[in-house]
Amino acid sequence: MAATHHNLPEHLVQQILETAPPLAEQIRLDPQNREFTEQGWEPVYSASPHARIVVIGQAPGCAAQESRIPWNDPSGVKLREWMGVTDEQFYDPELISLLPMDFYYPGKGAHGDNPPRKDFVPKWHPQLLELMPDVQLILLVGAYSQKHYLDGVHAPKAQKNLTETVRAWESYLPKFLPLVHPSPLNFRWQAKNPWFEQEVVPALQKSRLSGCFSAVPFSAQRQDVFYFWLSASPRVTVMSWVEEPRLTFSFRLEPAAAARTVPLSSSLLFTA
Secondary structure: OOOOOOOOOHHHHHHHHHOOOOOHHHHHHOHHHHHHHHOOOOOOOEOOOOOOEEEEOOOOOHHHHHHOOOOOOHHHHHHHHHHOOOHHHHOOOOOEEEOOOOOOOOOEEOOEEOOOOOOHHHHHHHHHHHOOOOOOEEEEEOHHHHHHHOOOOOOOOOOOOHHHHHHOHHHHOOOEEEEOOOOHHHHHHHHHOOHHHHHHHHHHHHHOOOOOOOOEEEEEEEOOEEEEEEOOOOEEEEEEEEOOOOOEEEEEEEOOOEEEEEEOOOOOEOOO
């Protein structure tokens, strides 16, 4: 099957494919993953020591494995919509790390994709999360990640089923936020549980900013120039921007304090 990128711009696709996440070579060479490496498959995930948000899903689907891009399917499009982030933000590991419960496509089962391997997460997730000391929020997407991380020891225990766990989302903050899987196949669940988009999605979009980006208007000398005071801890560095239809910026946090001058149009959309 030819790899597809679900309308991702070509420059972003290249950026994703050229960015090697930490521990990738060790994961490829692990005997546990030999059969995948021999097929020419790459582990599908992203990570960075600077990440502030981690998304832990199930396992790459077939399209994600073929394209080597996590969440490269309609589920990923929906997840980005729920989070209120752009493609560029979602796929910037300096902002958001994407760690499935398995980094390889598990194949088809009788009722959809097979579950992720149970022994994968205990081996690799702790090593990767240890490299990300600045993480503020972990999104647990689907039942597999919720059952593993909401274990009653490191976090309050998951409820009797996914619906009740997601309904109790406030119990797991500020570290975790459980979500239903954004698969189009879950449209009946969403129809039966309208509270999810009414309560949880707005909280998710608000939480993505909390502790992750810090910048407020400071002063202006000309109509088309804004000065941003970037708080003493941390500093925000402009990573990328898009001029159409409105000027939109992506930022990265740095340890030192600074102020930056950014020329902007009066139609600024401040996207963090």
